[in-house]
Amino acid sequence: MIDVYSWPTPNGHKIHIMLEECGLAYRAIPVDIGAGDQFKPEFLAISPNNKIPAIVDADGPDGKPISLFESGAILLYLAGKAGQFLGNTVREKYETLQWLMFQMGGVGPMLGQAHHFRIYAPTKIDYAVDRYSNEAKRLYGVLDKQLSKTAYLAGDHYTIADIATFPWTRSFANQGIDWADFPHAKRWFDEISQRPAVERGVKVLADLRKPLNDANAKDILFGQQQYAKK
Template sequence: MIQVYSDATPNGHKVHIMLEECGLSYKVHHVDIGAGDQFKPEFLAISPNNKIPAIVDPDGPDGQPMPIFESGAILIYLASKTGRFLGNTDREKFVTLQWLMFQMGSIGPMLGQAHHFRVYAPEKIEYAVNRYTNEARRLYGVMDKRLSSNAYLAGSDYTIADIATFPWIRSWQNQGIDWADFPHAKRWFDEINERPAVKRGVAVLADTRKSLTDEKSKEILFGAMQYAKH
């Protein structure tokens, strides 16, 4: 049984959804990032960057336990383990991986900054709000154009690129997005949102979800504790 160390965040949901889509058995260990659980030595031993999610597969490639951190790496690992959602040919795999990297390098970081400056920042800095809201809209435009001629981000098949991207798009309102501007992305979002495995995946740890806007949580996530030596 795969051990999953996670929280109810977009990056956590990526892995929850993938595990549900693949039908793999797993046990979730809640890492309360608002309380600082990510800095505990036992978690840092698995995820040295103090970020969720992380997994430990007791049945690794060599028969030994395999710990993995970074959500994109986890998705690739699970896709390789199960032979699903990565593509069958080399071309399909590389197309999938480039759109996965689009999520990892652009969608996640930029939409995360949009969330921070629009929702979490202690003061509203107009330049930062405009900068990241505009970047969010640009990225939605990239997806919308791609999805105007493809069912999914990597082409005709649902892949880990979609699984990685979808959870970040669930917070479209916090990103200043008007769906009327991105009809193809909206079609894609609605379709994925109705997948049974996706519904199960986003329900994982949902009862632990909190706003993270209280002063203690913000200090842990964005203050001195984040930058202390652990």
């Protein structure tokens, strides 16, 4: 049994979807990031960067429990454990890894900033809104170009690169994206949306999430509590 410490965010959904796709037994343990659960000592013990998701697998590689944080590392671990979604050859593996790194280094951080400055920032900063909205469009352009040539990001097979990227594109409207400008990415998005495991994965913990309009929750997520010594 794998314990998944998570919340219904794009990074959390990556792992929920992967577990559903692999058919691995798991238990989702909510970490309410708006309430500050991510700063509790028991969570920091497995996720020292105070970010979700994190996992504890009672049946680790050597038969002993293993804990992991960082969604990309968790996806790689689960792909290895299940023997799925990482490509069937060495070439396919590295093609998958480059697109996974693209998500981790570009799509997640930049779209996260677009969300923040377009939706959550207490003061509208035109420069920041323009910068990250334009970067979001650039990144969708990269996805669209690739997906004009291949069925999935790393080629003809669905991989952890798609599983990592898809949840971030579910908030396309908040990122200032018009799907009409990215038809190949939209085709990919629609196909993945209809996968049964994806439909199940995005529902995990979803009933617990509330609109982020509480001042205390915003302070926990974006204010000084983030920077206090833990």
